[in-house]
Amino acid sequence: MRELAYYEAKFEALDEIMSADERVHLINGTFLSLSPHRHVYQNLQKKFAERMVAPPISELGFCGLAIGAAMAGLRPIVDLSTGSFIYEAWPQVANEAANAYSMSGGQTKVPVVFHLFHGLRGGGAAQHSGSPQSMLWNVPGLEIVIPSSPRDVKGLLKTAAASDNPTIFVDHTRLLDVRGEVPENDKPIPFGVADIKRKGSDVTLIATSYTVQVCLKVAADLAKEKIDIEVVDPRTLVPFDLATILASIDKTHRVVIADETHQSCGVAAEIAARIAESGFDKLKAPIRRVSTLDVPVPYSPPLEEHIGPNEKRIGAAVRAAVA
Amino acid sequence: MLPKLPREKLLDLCRRMFVIRHFEETLVGLYDKGVFGGHYHLYCGQEATGVAALSCLRADDYLFTTHRNHGHLLARGVDPKRLFAEILGRVDGLNKGKGGSFHSVAPSLGFLHSSGVVAGIIPLSTGTAYASKALKNGRLTVCLFGDGSLEEGAAPEAFNHASLLKLPVLFLCENNGKYGAGRATGAAQSTTMAAYPLTELPKAYKVPAQQIDGMDAGLVHATISEAVEKIRRGEGPQFVETQTVRYPGSETNWPTVPKPTDTSLAWDVSGVPEKAREWYRSCDPVLIYVRELVDGKQATKEEISAIERQVKAEIAAAAEFAVASPYPKPEEAETGYFA
Numbered sequence: 001m002r003e004l005a006y007y008e009a010k011f012e013a014l015d016e017i018m019s020a021d022e023r024v025h026l027i028n029g030t031f032l033s034l035s036p037h038r039h040v041y042q043n044l045q046k047k048f049a050e051r052m053v054a055p056p057i058s059e060l061g062f063c064g065l066a067i068g069a070a071m072a073g074l075r076p077i078v079d080l081s082t083g084s085f086i087y088e089a090w091p092q093v094a095n096e097a098a099n100a101y102s103m104s105g106g107q108t109k110v111p112v113v114f115h116l117f118h119g120l121r122g123g124g125a126a127q128h129s130g131s132p133q134s135m136l137w138n139v140p141g142l143e144i145v146i147p148s149s150p151r152d153v154k155g156l157l158k159t160a161a162a163s164d165n166p167t168i169f170v171d172h173t174r175l176l177d178v179r180g181e182v183p184e185n186d187k188p189i190p191f192g193v194a195d196i197k198r199k200g201s202d203v204t205l206i207a208t209s210y211t212v213q214v215c216l217k218v219a220a221d222l223a224k225e226k227i228d229i230e231v232v233d234p235r236t237l238v239p240f241d242l243a244t245i246l247a248s249i250d251k252t253h254r255v256v257i258a259d260e261t262h263q264s265c266g267v268a269a270e271i272a273a274r275i276a277e278s279g280f281d282k283l284k285a286p287i288r289r290v291s292t293l294d295v296p297v298p299y300s301p302p303l304e305e306h307i308g309p310n311e312k313r314i315g316a317a318v319r320a321a322v323a
Numbered sequence: 324m325l326p327k328l329p330r331e332k333l334l335d336l337c338r339r340m341f342v343i344r345h346f347e348e349t350l351v352g353l354y355d356k357g358v359f360g361g362h363y364h365l366y367c368g369q370e371a372t373g374v375a376a377l378s379c380l381r382a383d384d385y386l387f388t389t390h391r392n393h394g395h396l397l398a399r400g401v402d403p404k405r406l407f408a409e410i411l412g413r414v415d416g417l418n419k420g421k422g423g424s425f426h427s428v429a430p431s432l433g434f435l436h437s438s439g440v441v442a443g444i445i446p447l448s449t450g451t452a453y454a455s456k457a458l459k460n461g462r463l464t465v466c467l468f469g470d471g472s473l474e475e476g477a478a479p480e481a482f483n484h485a486s487l488l489k490l491p492v493l494f495l496c497e498n499n500g501k502y503g504a505g506r507a508t509g510a511a512q513s514t515t516m517a518a519y520p521l522t523e524l525p526k527a528y529k530v531p532a533q534q535i536d537g538m539d540a541g542l543v544h545a546t547i548s549e550a551v552e553k554i555r556r557g558e559g560p561q562f563v564e565t566q567t568v569r570y571p572g573s574e575t576n577w578p579t580v581p582k583p584t585d586t587s588l589a590w591d592v593s594g595v596p597e598k599a600r601e602w603y604r605s606c607d608p609v610l611i612y613v614r615e616l617v618d619g620k621q622a623t624k625e626e627i628s629a630i631e632r633q634v635k636a637e638i639a640a641a642a643e644f645a646v647a648s649p650y651p652k653p654e655e656a657e658t659g660y661f662a
Contacts, residue, residue: 025457051457056487061446061480068450068464071435072385074457091477096443100436102660103426105418108435109662141660164662 001183007037007176009150011044013157014077018048021075024161025051027066029079033117035176063089063114067097067166070112075161083118083170084130097166098141113160115169119210119260120308122174126296129304133170134261137237137270143167143191144237148212150180152235155189162188172210192239196248200230203254203321206245206271207233211258211309218314227322237267245271246279253284254321258309263291288317324541325615326375333621334630336378336540340370340609341634343394344584346403349642350393350410351580358646359411362439363424366394368568371608372497373398375543376465376565379551385433385451385464387444391497392427392437395467399432403638407645415648421659441468442475445494449481452490452560463491463554470498470564473524474515482528482560489559493550494530496521496564497537525562537565538608540615568606586627589613 004012014031018024026048032038045052055062059080066076080086086093093114100108118131136142143165147153153171160167197212198219207215212233219229230248234241249255255275257268268289275287293307325333347365354363366373373394377386388395396406401417409416410424417427425439435451438444448466455462472478473496485492498521518524522532531553535546543565550561581599582588589610592600603610616622 053453053488056480056483058480058483060477061449061484064443064446064477064481065450065453065484068387068447068452069454069457070450071447072451072454072458072462074454091440091443092446095440096436096438096447099426101662103418103422104428104430104436105416105421106659106662107418107428107430111662143661 001181003179004150004182005176006150006153006178006180007032007035007040009154009182010157011040012182013154014044015047017158017161018044018051021161022051023073023075025053025069025074025076027053027076027078028055028062029081029115031079031115032176033081033173035173037176059085059088060092064092064096066112067092067100067110070110071100071108075111077113077115077161080114080116082128082130083116083132084127086114086116086132086136087130093142093166094139098139101165102141109164110166111164113167113169115171117171117173119172119174120292120297120304122304123299123301124297125299129297131261131292133168133237134266134270136168137267138265141166142238144170145191145235146170146208146237147235148175148197148207148209148233150178151182151186152189152195154182155186156191156235158188159191163191170209174210175213178213189235191236192241194232194234194241194244196230196244197233198229198231200228200252202228202252203230203256203318204245204248204252205229205231205314205318206255206257207231208237208259208267211260214309214311215258215314218311218318221311222315222318227318229318234271240274242274242278245275246282249275249279249282253282255283256288256290256314256317256321258290258314258317260292260309263289263294266291285321288321290314290317324539325619325621326378326541326544328544330621332378333616334626336374337612337616337622337627338630338634339374339398340612341631342403342638343367343370343373343397344609345635345638346397346406347393348580348583349638350407353411353642353646361410361412361423363410364390366391368606368608369394369497369499369537371540371612372537372543372565372567375540376495376547379544379547380463380465383433383462385435385448385455385462386467387448387451387464388434388437388467389441389444389469389472390425390439391469393424396427396429396432396434399429399434401429401432403641404644407641408648411645411648412650413645413648414651415645419655420651441472442477444468445472445478445481446484448492448494449484449488449490452485452492453488455491456488461555463493463551465493465495467495467497470496470500470521471515472496473518473521479524479528482525482530482562485560486528486530489557491554492560493547493554494525494560494562495547496562497567498564499567499569521564522562530560530562532562532564534564534566537567538606538611540608540612567608584609586613586624586631
């Protein structure tokens with residue numbers, strides 16, 4: 001089957017989305033951050049120049065512009081680049097976009113996509129390494145998508161662009177060079193359907209975004225120790241596919257959750273709570289979380305490596321779960 | 324002065340001003356009786372701006388508004404029954420009770436979203452304007468906000484975008500600080516805005532801006548007509564500040580009505596409490612407009628009274644409808660937050 005790099009799959013999706021629907025406009029950014037592949041964005045710029053806006057540095061203002069445009073019939077995709085920058089746009093995202101459909105009694109749709117790169121990127125320090133998805137999960141009215149593979153980024157981006165709701169598309173720069181199978185004419189991936197990235201029988205390892213790739217390495221390593229790990233990727237936080245996770249736990253009876261949001265009130269905390277409420281009787285061991293430690297992200301490489309959901313910490317949590 | 328419009332149109336503007344005034348005064352009564360308990364802000368005192376300005380628009384133009392939105396919705400012709408019902412949180416409300424006073428919408432009249440964050444709508448208005456330009460549908464956006472909105476950072480960001488992209492949007496600031504409580508007349512914002520006069524702020528972004536008397540329906544109509552024409556010609560955004568009053572004078576967010584408005588007050592204020600007389604005599608934009616209609620021989624006092632009686636009956640019936648409308652089922656709270 002055809003193999004693509006993550007960034008290629010993502011750009012194929014953007015190209016197909018914009019070719020198919022003239023209402024899609026791209027607001028701000030390059031959708032590739034500062035990666036070496038950012039030149040591919042120029043192909044889009046040549047092709048769709050009239051549907052691309054490079055606004056001033058004003059996240060609050062241009063997110064509002066995109067939301068208003070969505071209310072009036074366009075389907076904008078806004079690039080916030082670094083995930084922490086969405087904090088600058090919080091009033092528009094959390095107070096206006098997320099509420100408009102509900103407050104209007106279902107009369108005003110807001111089909112906007114907010115694209116952002118979250119997470120530990122290697123020397124990003126505290127203001128450029130944020131993972132705001134757990135805070136956003138606390139805002140009803142937003143769909144949250146968090147891909148981890150080339151096939152997923154393409155399929156999920158197409159669904160996000162077609163959605164009638166405000167959608168947060170959470171990406172990770174460390175995924176850009178990951179390669180994987182992407183079939184020609186692949187179908188869009190529906191929201192709310194988790195994906196088993198690796199089958200296993202001893203422990204259910206739930207992971208999101210780049211951490212899925214880390215967990216696949218951990219699973220390969222621990223297979224040598226005869227620990228058979230099932231890696232489950234929810235793919236979307238809103239809507240959330242609890243059923244697939246519970247079915248996996250039915251088989252393994254053990255759960256580890258690895259995710260790059262901070263530990264307190266983070267993604268892993270919410271998933272753990274849902275499993276405890278609905279699947280406590282299936283568990284033979286406590287649920288274990290491997291999240292980013294509750295500190296502002298430090299700059300120096302060994303410090304950054306230490307606080308994140310790295311292979312060492314995930315491996316230790318899995319061993320403890322099956323002990 | 325009166326707007327330069329045919330007599331029938333002038334009387335229609337008068338009727339719309341009455342609709343707003345009697346709606347708001349009735350609402351105060353419902354609140355005082357404990358019929359509802361939510362936040363609300365009144366538009367009384369700003370009718371000459373809202374009614375005259377919105378009469379310059381096309382039926383398919385977009386409007387964004389904030390706290391004092393009742394007047395804008397009613398000026399545009401929203402059904403008062405459904406606006407009352409929304410403010411009372413009833414199932415027949417404009418938003419099925421999900422929005423309330425701050426967030427009442429009417430998409431068929433161009434109101435897609437009303438925000439309780441004062442500057443929240445200003446970036447959104449650049450968005451609908453951006454969409455209109457992209458879709459080449461000729462629709463204009465009017466963003467209606469108060470003077471306080473300019474204090475938030477969203478406003479200058481949006482002015483910058485609108486100006487750079489030459490967007491078809493009219494920023495209409497209703498400065499209701501005139502005669503504001505505890506503030507020197509005519510200088511209200513000097514304590515909160517370093518960019519003063521307020522027109523300095525949009526001008527810094529090359530958005531043409533002017534300041535006019537918002538109590539003068541004729542001046543508002545002439546100014547907004549001209550601004551709207553420029554925008555439709557593709558000249559980009561315009562900013563107009565109209566100086567208006569809060570009713571009566573400078574009451575708080577939950578005001579009392581010294582005496583329900585009646586056209587007779589345009590000529591005789593003897594029955595009004597002493598402290599409110601000056602307001603009815605020289606400030607109330609509805610009574611100013613009524614006097615101008617009669618002085619300009621466009622209508623007799625009797626004709627105006629007849630219009631007002633009809634409006635009062637319509638508003639009373641609308642309030643009755645809303646009070647009788649049931650609350651939504653509690654489970655409705657769990658539905659309808661995704662399309």
